Amino acid sequence: MIGVFHFDLLQQSDGARRGVFHTPRGDVQTPTFMPVGTVGTVKGLTIDQVAATGAEIILGNTYHLRLRPGHETVAKLGGLHAMCGWEGPILTDSGGFQVFSLGALNKVTEQAATFRSHLDGAKIVLTPEHSIEIQQALGSDIAMVLDHVIALPASAAEVEDALARSIRWAKRCREAADRPEQALFAIVQGGLDPVLRQQCATELASMPFEGYAVGGLSVGETPEEMYATAGVTTRHLPAEKPRYLMGVGTPRDLIENIARGIDMFDCVMPTRNGRNALAFTDEGPLKLRNAVHREDLRPIMDDCPCLACRHSRGYLRHLFNAGEMLGPILLSHHNLMYYSRLMQQARAAIEQDRFAEFANSKLRGWGYEPVPCG
């Protein structure tokens, strides 16, 4: 089963890794950022516009697609790729995080996560096997195991219980996932406890997964706690497999976690912030609704090839001020391109073995001091 997917670790620099993840639908250059297409659309953009940002892989949400339009409908529409017109690889999450964050009245037993739809209150039972079944119907290239996500801070007993269950569920997912054309990534849990993270990573690393994710972060911890936890986790993951930090994050988070050996990221931040008139730049975020931009002829960034940067800040401000759809569209494109170019620059810096220098320069541009790796 393993073999169709293959990760080549090309180079390392200051803890950062430059690699290529080979999939049947094309190669993914890492470090990489995956735009989020929750229900089969990266919000506000046509699929060509998403590709034009430089994205090589996008993400779909099992929980959301299970509810709307339904995984069986997606299958009848030819699968996620045919439905949304994206020919490259797609990763689907397992629904574990959304059960935790969205599912009202969710209840987790050893057998399944039971929750009520945030749309109509319908009761849904999500077992590890059903999560895989959904992801197979969606036809994603990379499936994720169903994990048990809990809120932080949590008691040691709660963290250990969720961790042990996540490992047992990972095994059940591995057994259910029987398609050679669909990779399966395990998810390391363990809260902020380095011992539990090590234990979970080591156990999962002994099982045959095509990649490993760091889960259970971006749930309320500080950036420093996140970075430390990612760092301790990656140390216990196999070097020859890609590592994916789920649901992260700010440009700073990406750079700090690349320095800790993370290869893949996803986050709604570029598109969600774009819809809210916030544009990422090398000098930090720009709030396009502010009156200061009213007659500003400059683009958001001088050297950016995105659709927004063909226009003046004054025009972009006007679009948001007038409630025009084009504002969110253009800023979503800018932000995704900013993230994509950041990954491109990070890859180049690793190739030139000057990642720390690159990272420090970016971080200081955004107003941060680098956080020393533990």
Added chain:
Amino acid sequence: MIGVFHFDLLQQSDGARRGVFHTPRGDVQTPTFMPVGTVGTVKGLTIDQVAATGAEIILGNTYHLRLRPGHETVAKLGGLHAMCGWEGPILTDSGGFQVFSLGALNKVTEQAATFRSHLDGAKIVLTPEHSIEIQQALGSDIAMVLDHVIALPASAAEVEDALARSIRWAKRCREAADRPEQALFAIVQGGLDPVLRQQCATELASMPFEGYAVGGLSVGETPEEMYATAGVTTRHLPAEKPRYLMGVGTPRDLIENIARGIDMFDCVMPTRNGRNALAFTDEGPLKLRNAVHREDLRPIMDDCPCLACRHSRGYLRHLFNAGEMLGPILLSHHNLMYYSRLMQQARAAIEQDRFAEFANSKLRGWGYEPVPCG
């Protein structure tokens, strides 16, 4: 002043006209449909996507741009073309129709239309001279005279009063409009009264305008009344000038009015309906929200090169059902392309001198019998 703009009447067929309107920013093949970019953006689409529909000229709204971002701000942002990135010709209306349809507490005197902003209630005095001043600041290629639009039905006295004022205001606009690179179109009023329409058209035709619009329609009259009024008006307009039917309309309206000698149209219908999940086709409109489309793998139309028709009806339905921005984006593109292709087909039919045959076939496809020209 006249001469920079020039209309070539190339061919006629069954009352329909095939022409080219030459402007400093490029030629416009007529009959043509102008997508509406109310505040400097055709809602939901990037300017490249608008161009890809085949549009050669777009429309901006003086009233809306005067309020937001303000015509002086548009001027400081380089004018409407530079601001929104459209390099082809732009026509701006004069604000007369919006004063009528949107301006709360509007009051018309001989000197000016006074109204309150629909946004913040601010009092605005729009004279013919100020309308031209705004349109000059916007930098449009075709400006419209300020006219006095009234609701129908109206008394003969009201119609005659508005008509006489519209002619006086047209003269004031002509005197104020002194830029050779900006054409000025007059607007024929006269309600549904053929005698008043003839009188107004004849008077305006004696004055030096680069084109003539049929105004005061699409305000509550029946399609048959609209067609008859357009027909009687165009008979009294000079053949060597373009004729523009303002704010019209459905695909049927376009075909019926082309048969009556109209060359130019604008309407929010393709984009507004697109945002509301309605797609135009040769078999009539398709409501994409309907459950019947859930698993339909067919595109809206088989031979349509728009962005929506790369996808299945099932996917489009899902996008609207899930409230995703991409639904309105894709259907706006489809509908604008449908209108653009309809104009393209109409031009080809006129060139081949088979317009009536073409029109009848289209009308019957939509479920209408052709309305005999009076």
